[in-house]
Amino acid sequence: MQGKRVDRVGALVQQEMSRLIVERTRDPRIGFVTVTHVKMTPDLKSAVVFVSVLGDEKGKLSSIAGLEHARGFFQREIGESLKLRFTPRIQFELDRSLERGLEIDRILRDVLPSGTEAQSEEENPEAEKQ
Secondary structure (H helix, E strand, O other): OHHHHHHHHHHHHHHHHHHHHHHHOOOOOOOOEEEEEEEEOOOOOEEEEEEEEOOOHHHHHHHHHHHHHOHHHHHHHHHHHHOOOOOOEEEEEEOOHHHHHHHHHHHHHHHOOOOHHHHHHHHOOHHHHO
């Protein structure tokens, strides 16, 4: 039961953080940011907000710095909108899972022969329809 509540609160924090970043943030350092996941501690007092940022490494670090600078604003807004007993302390982390996935995809394309994908579609034409 406790895990479900933690997950629900995490989803609410994710939704509210996404809204706040899009609608209320004016810091020019914050670029195109997407909140990908929020991990709450079991006591709901801390939240790690994972964000994906479009752009180069310098832009990503700049966006994280802008988010960290606005941390107090985000915490206050989350506390007011979610009406939790404790306002979670927010920490931002760059989510690099998309980059890792693209790198794995690139490596697999380099390792596998180029005709492998076409052969598997010819051998099993129903696979694409599923």
